[in-house]
Structure formats: C-alpha cells, structure tokens
Amino acid sequence: xxxxxSKNIVKLEISSPARLHLGFYGIKNNYGYxxxxxxxxxxxxDTKLSINRAKNFATNLPKKYIGPIIKYLKSNNIKTNIDxxxxxKSSSHVGLGSGTQLSLCVGKIISEFLKLSLTTxxxxxxxxxxxRSGIGISVFEKGGFVLDSxxxxxxxxxxxxxxxxxxxxxxxxxxxxxxxxxxxDKENRFFLNNKNSKKYERELSHIVLRGILPSLAYADFTNFxxxxxxxxxxxxxxxxxxxxxxxxSPEISKVMKYIENFDNIGIGQSSWGPTSYIFVDSLLHAKxxxxxxxxxxxVYNNLSYKIVSPSNSGYKIKYN
Numbered sequence: 001x002x003x004x005x006s007k008n009i010v011k012l013e014i015s016s017p018a019r020l021h022l023g024f025y026g027i028k029n030n031y032g033y034x035x036x037x038x039x040x041x042x043x044x045x046d047t048k049l050s051i052n053r054a055k056n057f058a059t060n061l062p063k064k065y066i067g068p069i070i071k072y073l074k075s076n077n078i079k080t081n082i083d084x085x086x087x088x089k090s091s092s093h094v095g096l097g098s099g100t101q102l103s104l105c106v107g108k109i110i111s112e113f114l115k116l117s118l119t120t121x122x123x124x125x126x127x128x129x130x131x132r133s134g135i136g137i138s139v140f141e142k143g144g145f146v147l148d149s150x151x152x153x154x155x156x157x158x159x160x161x162x163x164x165x166x167x168x169x170x171x172x173x174x175x176x177x178x179x180x181x182x183x184x185d186k187e188n189r190f191f192l193n194n195k196n197s198k199k200y201e202r203e204l205s206h207i208v209l210r211g212i213l214p215s216l217a218y219a220d221f222t223n224f225x226x227x228x229x230x231x232x233x234x235x236x237x238x239x240x241x242x243x244x245x246x247x248x249s250p251e252i253s254k255v256m257k258y259i260e261n262f263d264n265i266g267i268g269q270s271s272w273g274p275t276s277y278i279f280v281d282s283l284l285h286a287k288x289x290x291x292x293x294x295x296x297x298x299v300y301n302n303l304s305y306k307i308v309s310p311s312n313s314g315y316k317i318k319y320n
Contacts, residue, residue: 011052011320014109017311018045018090019097019139020171021271022228023235024132025204026150027191033150035157038208039097039135040165041143041311044173045090047101051113054083061086061106068126069107078114093180095270100136103127105315112317121156130156132191138162143311145216147208165310166219170286172278176249178302181272182242190242200234207231221281225266228279232268239272248273251300255293265289283307 019039026036057080059066066084073080084106090096107123110116124130124137134148134157142162149160182190211227214220236246247253247269256267256276266279280286286307293305 012109012113013050013318014105014315015046015048016101016105016140016315017041017043017143019136020277023231025208026201028198033152035132036150037133037135037148039139039146041139042308043311044308045096047089047105048087049105049109050087051082051084051109054081058083059085065102065106069110072126093183094175095181095273095275097136100129101140103129104140124156141314143313163216164312167309168282169221170280170283171308172286172290173306173308174252174276175304176252176274176302179249179274200237204231204234222264225264225279228266228268247276251303252276255297258296
C-alpha cells in the first residue's frame with residue numbers, strides 16, 4: 001500500500017527501475033489485437049526525481065517530460081508552486097526505456113505531492129505512453145518479468161502475465177557508446193510499413209508459450225536461455241532492413257558471435273539497442289564471462305559491460 005502524504009511532508013523522492021525490452025511476439029493486427037511484447041525490470045540505471053514546494057514553478061526537466069502534466073494541472077486549475085528535478089536517469093534511445101520511466105515518475109511524484117490520486121494508467125494516458133508496448137508501464141508498477149496482452153485499438157496494452165524473475169540469474173549488459181537506437185517518427189514509420197512480420201509471429205508466439213513461460217514457471221535456466229536466444233534470432237528478422245543482424249552494433253555482434261556457442265547463456269538486444277544482454281545462471285558465471293570477453297575484445301574501447309540483477313519491484317517513493 002502506498003503511503004499517503006501528510007501536511008508535514010515538504011519533499012518527496014521517487015525512483016523506478018530501468019527495463020529491458022525482450023521483443024515483440026507480434027506486430028500485425030491479428031485476431032483484433034496488434035503487437036504483444038515481453039520485458040524485464042533491472043536493478044540498474046534507475047530514474048530518480050525529487051519534488052518540493054516553491055514560490056514559483058521550477059524544473060531541470062526537458063519540456064517534453066514536464067509539458068504534458070503541467071498542461072493537465074493548468075486545465076484543472078491546480079497550482080504548480082513546485083520545484084521538480086531529475087537526480088538520475090538512464091541515457092535516452094539506448095534500449096533501457098528511459099522515456100517511459102521518466103514520464104511516469106514525473107506524473108506519479110506530482111500526483112503524490114499534490115494529492116491528486118492519479119493512477120499509473122491515468123499518467124500513461126496524459127503522456128500517451130503504451131502506444132505499442134505495455135511493458136514499461138507494468139515494470140514501473142511492479143518490476144519483474146512482464147508479458148503484455150497485445151494492444152487493442154485506442155487502449156493501453158494490459159498485462160497478460162507478471163512474474164518475479166529468479167534473483168540468482170544475472171544479466172550482462174553490453175552497450176556501444178557510439179550508437180543510439182531509432183525513435184520517434186522513424187520508429188513509427190518502420191512499424192507502419194513493416195510487411196514481413198506476419199510470417200514470423202506464429203513461431204514467436206509458440207516459443208513464448210512453450211519455451212519462455214514454462215521455463216520461468218519451473219526456474220529452468222537452460223530452457224529459458226535457449227528459448228530467449230531463439231526468440232531473438234527470429235525477432236531480428238523484423239528489423240533486417242534497419243540492421244544487418246540481431247545487433248545494432250557491429251562490435252557487439254562480433255562479441256556475441258564469439259560467445260553464441262558457449263554453454264548456458266541467452267543472448268539478445270533490448271528494443272532498438274544498442275544495449276544488448278547476456279543472461280547467465282549465476283554471478284560467478286557472469287564475472288567469468290566478462291573476463292573472457294574483455295581479454296578477447298580489449299580493443300573495443302566503445303563497449304561497456306555491466307552485471308545487473310532483475311528488479312522484482314516497481315517504483316518507490318521516499319517521504320521526507
């Protein structure tokens with residue numbers, strides 16, 4: 001249960017986890033629904049904001065993140081005597097879902113501070129989030145592994161399945177600091193004009209239902225790793241006009257090509273990348289694998305590696 005703000009509270013802080021977008025299992029409108037995606041909250045690259053009372057409105061947030069909620073407040077004659085600031089956020093357009101997390105954090109902390117009782121769904125509507133995928137919204141609320149229920153026209157995707165992710169399993173994140181994934185109008189045009197997705201969707205749905213979900217239910221890492229790798233291989237065929245293989249980064253592609261036949265790992269790219277991931281069954285395995293990669297590819301100064309744990313909880317508010 002979320003704590004109610006009292007009259008003595010003059011400052012709030014909010015944090016939410018980043019997320020990995022593990023791919024769409026559908027894109028085209030089949031059976032009355034389109035898209036359908038998987039995601040995972042991670043304990044790293046958090047979004048953090050603070051808010052306190054002020055004589056006049058002040059912020060260090062970009063207009064696109066503060067504008068929609070301020071418009072909502074003014075249209076409802078709600079005073080905006082607040083100072084709201086970003087403390088920490090992940091990089092934009094690298095596959096970590098920073099836009100959704102920042103938008104929802106802004107809306108939620110203002111709602112809590114001003115006692116507006118806005119739900120996460122209300123805030124997502126204000127910011128027009130959930131146009132294709134619902135996993136960022138669900139991870140903000142609950143963390144964990146999320147499978148959304150596809151998108152129904154003019155509605156946000158609902159959560160079809162939410163599960164805690166085994167905490168002993170780890171993820172190695174690889175990032176290419178030279179690159180950014182596509183977004184905005186380019187992304188919209190891609191999905192609007194994609195003609196090749198339908199022939200892959202049955203196979204992807206089959207992997208989700210018969211491979212990924214059962215492996216999570218049984219905490220069966222080997223089957224999970226094999227299934228997620230196969231899912232990513234097929235998913236990459238959606239994007240072959242935008243990137244030559246599974247990975248946006250040529251250097252990350254070479255790393256993954258080198259390790260793809262190693263035992264007991266699952267590999268893929270988050271959203272449009274360049275952030276990519278390697279699932280491993282333990283922290284020791286993660287450390288050993290990073291050592292192997294760094295020794296083999298030490299000339300790639302633009303690549304970074306980080307071991308992260310799953311986040312099985314969503315946003316948190318700290319009351320001062």
